[in-house]
Amino acid sequence: MSPLIERKSGKRTAIPIEMVDVAGMLATEARLDDAQRQWLVTTAFRPMPGALTVLPDARGGITRVLVGVDRGNPLAALGALPYRLPQGTYELAPEGVIDDRDLVALGWALGAYRFDRYRASDRPPAQLVVDAATLRTLQPVIDATWQVRDLVNTPTEDMGPEHLAQAIHAHAAEHKAKVREWVGDELLEANFPTIHAVGRASHRPPRLIELTWGKNSNPKLVLIGKGVCFDTGGLDIKPSDGMRWMKKDMGGAAHAIALAGLVMKAKLPVRLTLLVPAVENAIAGNAMRPGEVIRTRGGHTVEVDNTDAEGRLVLCDAIAYAAEQAPDLIVDFATLTGAARVALGPELPALFTNRDQLADHVIGAAEFTQDPLWRLPLWRPYRRMLESYVADFANAGPSRHAGAITAALYLERFLPDSQNWMHLDTYSWNDGDRPSHPRGGEAQGLRAFFRFLSERYS
Structure with a gap:
């Protein structure tokens, strides 16, 4: 059942919801009758964010809902109500202290999500x-957000590399796009050695999935998503608590897939390429070993310092391939580092880019959409933390300092200086329930980047 329904002409039968706060409560009370004011006293209602009361009518039904809100957080205003209120049809009352009704409605819809597979x-x-x-x-954004959540929430048995490919093929069928795949040893033949190295130990072969769409005359946009469908850590195996939620390590791919769908649905004037390197980082006799040196597609030799720093390995071949096409912009999404979570927490993705103008633009879009991002620096002196004595550089190093930055610096090595590039290190997960953000898989930065791309290519 859709959480939002279109208003039809004729008799209004929906129950009004009035958003209130302390500053506006006197005006609200002035519109109520004596019995309703007494009801507020009886129920000890105070218009703090999250507070809720329903006003009964003479027949025992609901005549109005009052909900306390924070004027500065419209997305969360009604985000908990789809399951706190009784089933039925509601509408925003003309009165109310929040003006951005679209964000309020979006928050309602995002709070209505449940993973029911x-x-x-x-x-x-x-x-x-x-x-x-x-x-x-709102509906395309809602659908895209729910797709990210569904993909991330699905366990790996039902969300392996081939299932990510199926999701991309579904978008291609809907929007008349083309899809190409390199699977298993085809990756070696086509010079994608790091993708193959990470995924070769799994019973499901690694693959690179490429979708292309749009007119050749339009500016070229490349979206890349890290598709590690499960990450054991490889031979540098994770402890059990670190491995528990690694079904979500394809969250970057989920974001890129959903964003590509939004771009195509909106018919943005771009020549779109979507790249998803999809693998499982598994353990077997042929697993990638610490100390191995891989000659990457970009021509750099990389020493595998840690097999659990695999995301940057699958991404670097895709980024090098994207850069060969000299696009206007490359954007990659990845659940890349725990260091980003230590620095910024679970709700704030880390943004890296080699262009200040791009950072300013997308952060402005993030503020407008209430889809927060925070920029971290590409501090290039930290490249020394990835030095290797046998290869051009390593995929990780002994220092625990600046892990999100050094991961981004690793990716940047596969781009020419002239290439516009943005990288989002996202958690893609809610550890608990918040209004509009139920526990489990989450889209972080999706709305911000869609608005940014819509403005850049409008």
Whole structure:
């Protein structure tokens, strides 16, 4: 059941929801009758963010809902209500202290998400009535966000490299795009050695999936997503608590796939390429070993210091391949480092880019969409942390300092100085429930980057 439904002409039957805060509460109370004001006293309602009360009518039904909100956080205003309110149809009251009704409605829809592939939901969400224009604007973003969450939440048995390929083929069929794949030893024949090295130990062969769409005359945009469908750490095996949620290590691929779908649905005037290197970092007799040296597609030799720093290995061949095409912009998404989470926490993805103008633009889009990002520096003196005595450089090093930065610096080595590039190190996960952000897989930066691309290529 869709959490948003289009308003139809005729009699209004939806229950109004009024957003209130301390500053506006006196005006709200002035509109209520004596019995309703007494109800607020009886229920000890205080208009703090998250507080909720329903006002009964004379027949025992609901005549109005009051919900406390933070004016500065419209996305979260109603994000918990689809399952806190009884099933039924609701609408935003004309009164209310938040003006950005689209963000409020989006927050409602994002809070209505449930991952029900393996366990049915107890009940459908309450529905919010919106006008047709709002629904047209929001529905593609809602669908894309839910796709990211579904892909990340799905266990690896049902979300291996071939399943990521299926998701890309589905977008291609809908938007008349072309898909090409290199699978297994085809990666070696086509000079994608690091993708092959990371994924060769799995019973499911590694692959690189390429989707292309759009007119050749349009500026070229490349989106890349890290598709490590499960990460054991390889021979540098993770402890059990570090491995528990590694089904989500393809979160970067989920973001790139969903963003590509948004770009094609919006018909942005770009020549789009989507690249997803899809692997499992598994353990077997032929697994990649610490100390091995790989000659990458970009021509650099890389010493494998740590097999658990595999994401940058699968990405570097894809980035080198993208750079060969000299696009206007390359954007990669990856659940790349725990260091980014230590630095910024789980809710704030780390943004890296080699262009200040790009950073300013996408951070502005992030603020507008309430989809936060935070820029970290490409501090190039830290390249020394990836030095190797047998290869051009290593994929990791002994220092635990600046792990997110050194990972980004590793990726940057595969780009010419002239290439516009952005890298998002995203957690792709909610550790617990928050309004509009249920526990589990999460889209972080998706809305910000879609608005940024829409403005850049409008």
